């Protein structure tokens with residue numbers, strides 16, 4: 380069972396920096412003192428408890444937003460979450476249908492997987508919002524995630540209009556087969572009904588999962604050489620992969636993601652942010 384996962388690399392990377400700096404500091408490297416570990420998320424410091432929402436109250440607000448007040452793990456089709464996600468998908472459909480690709484490039488869209496293409500609400504409830512790579516892998520390999528509302532229809536419309544369909548996820552390469560099965564149709568667990576990922580002009584399959592650092596293609600080695608341990612940050616991994624896709628003759632017209640780290644770093648004409656109040660991946 381693979382215990383690496385989409386959210387583990389970032390947390391591990393932050394810890395690794397802190398440990399490395401502590402070791403260097405202990406060895407007498409004076410400059411190490413200047414590189415104190417920082418939290419990955421930069422935010423306000425509340426002056427009072429009144430400045431924040433009580434965590435248990437916030438969890439209930441999230442259940443209400445997903446139309447799942449009792450926390451069964453099944454979100455409602457008429458929930459505010461479903462409406463908001465469908466609205467973003469509809470914005471995407473409208474934009475894509477009017478877009479003309481630049482030059483001779485093939486029009487393409489890029490979709491993140493978790494909470495962009497597949498909704499992980501059931502796992503948030505199961506885990507009580509405490510991500511654990513082992514239990515998360517059970518949901519991934521069991522192909523337990525339903526589609527994000529509106530997104531299958533958006534992708535199907537794009538495919539009909541001649542767009543190449545690419546998926547780009549921080550899930551590890553070991554989860555590629557299960558991810559493809561959940562997104563499309565393999566008879567195991569949920570088959571969300573997405574179009575098959577487009578095979579690229581060089582023969583690569585169009586579902587990009589994150590390889591182990593030892594197996595990085597040259598474009599990731601180059602883009603992530605200065606990241607801790609040479610391991611790509613999410614932004615570097617995703618933007619370098621989009622640049623790679625464009626280098627093969629595609630124009631990424633729309634890039635869809637639920638995290639800002641899915642969307643930063645360019646190499647897309649327009650970005651679309653899906654709602655996800657459950658976690659934050661810098």
Ligand SMILES: [Mg+2]
Nearest residue numbers: 491493494637
């Ligand atoms: Mg995501």
